Amino acid sequence: MLELESLEQIVLQKANIDLDQQAVAEVAACFDFLTGFSQDKLIYGINTGFGPMAQYRIEDEARIQLQLNLIRSHCSGMGQLLSPLQTRATILARLNTMMRAYSGINTEVVQLMKDLLNAEAYPCIYQHGGVGASGDLVQLAHLALGLIGEGNFQFRGEIVKAPVVYETLQLKPIRIHIREGLAMLNGTSSMTGIGAINVIHARKLLTGQILFSLMVNEIMEAYDDHFSEELNGVKLHKGQQTVAAAMRAISHKSGLMRKRHEHLYDKKVTESVLEDKVQEYYSLRCVPQILGPVYDTIEYSAQIITQELNSVNDNPVIDYKNGNIFHGGNFHGDYVALEMDKLKIAVTKLGMLADRQLNFLLNPALNKKLPAFINAGVLGLNFGVQGMQYPAVSNVAENQTLSNPTYIHSVPNNNDNQDIVSMGTNAALLCARVIENTFEILSVHALAIIQAISYKQIQERLSPATRWMFDELSALAPAFVEDSPSSERLQRIKQWLMETEVGEKMKKLLGFE
Structure with missing residues (x-):
């Protein structure tokens, strides 16, 4: 069973892999x-044509050419290449399916995919071309093209011809x-591999945004009862x-969060107009209710992607244990397509929450505690x-546009043989x-938080967890007074957020190992 945690080590951390010899024996x-x-x-795809051409019988002497023709004819991808990470995940997902021993392939295939992964040599696969019905036909055709020694590879930071890679x-x-050609093409491995990376990255986003949400609450010295166990325990949603619970753990030992009873209950309030808000804006107060559904969506997507990673998803299924061959549609990508649509909607909402918290910090009419745009210099000069808010808002708007569902955009093709498709790779x-x-x-949100904490000089009062986050990020992008270009600072933060195991660090800080 390939779990997402293992996939992360192999794909993102470039851990080498070995093949289980018992599983290889079953492939054989x-x-x-x-x-x-x-x-x-x-038998379909062995001595027949493919799809709507299956009524044509292929002579024995043309069987090998049939498989080669299938691979070469479907190498029609266009657009940008998949990233090396996405291609690495695609190869791993296809290899894991092949190792289930239902594909009727020679063991050369799994051995070579393992060797290419360990050598970080990836056949060039294009983003555009798949409809996710007979699987990722176009994407996996380009993978197969590399396995037969043709086409180009992404290798050592360059695009290199396949023969050069093999010689090197x-x-x-x-x-x-x-049937190695059909076995390689019929499957959901590209959408699933990309989907696995998406889930891993979504988890990092959620962890980061929980921390940032708490840091904004600390900056505002908000009341802490909105993430109390008593309040949230009566709303029966796991997320x-x-x-x-994460916010309570992370805020442990914070010197900034306030207890409501100390300020409003244990002493008589006599002011007619209160300077401090009795309740915070929703973007501060409703974090569990907003990020809870995001958590639930991410974890359900993780479950579905893990199931797909470990499924037999080609056609036909060669069941040697029962001595039969079964034809059907395991290559159809609806499970992945639907989860990717749900996941992107949830992530879009997470980004919207970050944007509203960012806007709150930048607008003194809302927060009442910081200068406009957290400007530590001369106001007006x-x-x-201010200039960094624009890319955040721009990305929020783009995400909202991109969050329209792909799952329902089936377009029949393949002479109407593929009359309803998943568009899973697009999703x-x-x-x-x-x-x-x-x-x-x-x-952008992180940079604004760094600026606000530094402006208020409250570093020493942060919780140990948020202090660690502040120290790490402010080392990459220190608070500033004078204006200077910010693109490189923002890029450093982005790379750190994408690559750092923040969740694991939080477990250590909070004693949950």
Whole structure:
């Protein structure tokens, strides 16, 4: 079982992999079964054409060429290349499916995919081309093209011809034996691999935004009862209760959060007009209720992606244990497509919360405690964080546009053989774009929080957890007085947020190891 935590180590941390030899033996057994079973039988994709061309029988001497034609003909991808991480995840997802031993492939295939992963050599796969019905046909065709020694690779920071990669690594491309072409193409591995990275990154966004939300509350010296166990325990949603519990743990030993009873209950309030708000704005007070559904969505998406990663998702299924071959639609990507749409909507809302908190910090009419745009210089002459708000707002707007669902945009094709499709690869890629945009929103938010904490000089009163976050980020982008270009500072924060295991650090700080 490939869990997301293991996938993260392999894909993001570039851990090398080995193949379980018992599983390799089962791959070989499935191949041997298919070799014998396919003699003198008409079997789809072995001695027939594909899709609506399946009524045409293929002569035995043309079987190998049939598989090569399938691979080459479907290498029609366009647009930008998948990132090296997305391609690495695609290869790993396809390898994991192949290791289930239901694909009828020769063991050369899994051995080579393992070797390419360990060598960080990735066939060039394009973003545009898949409809997610017979799987990621176009994306996986480009992967298969690399495995047969053709096309280009992303290798050591350059685009390199396949023969050069194989010569450099002293590896050999696979040979086609029976159905390696169809087995490679029919599957959901590209959308699933991209989806797995999306879930991992969404978890990082959620952890970061919980911390930032608490830091804004600390900056405002807000009351802490809005994330109390008593309040959130009577709302019966796991996500809300989890977020509230995290905020309680993270705020432990904070010298800034206030107890309501100390200020409003244990002493008589005589003012007719209170200077401090009795209740904070929703973007500060309703964090568990807003991020709770985000948590639930991320974790359900994690469950579905993990199931898909470990599923047999090609067609037909070669069941050597039962001695039969089953035809159907396991390559259809609806499960992934729907989850990617849900995930991008949830992440968009997370970014909207960060944007509203950012706006709150920048607007003195709202917060009453900070200068306009947290400007530590001369008002009117200097600009503070003013110019940095624009990319945050721009990304929020783009995310809102991109959050329209892809799952329902089926367009029939393939001579109407594929008459209802998932668009799962598109959904995963659009979700990835929303997630990256949201890291940029949080980068601006982080910089504003650094500026506000420094302006108020409250570093020493932060909780240990938020103090760690402040120290890490302010080292990358210190508070400032004079105006200067901020793009590089924001990029450093974005990279840190995407790469740092903040959740693991929080567990250590809070003693949850």
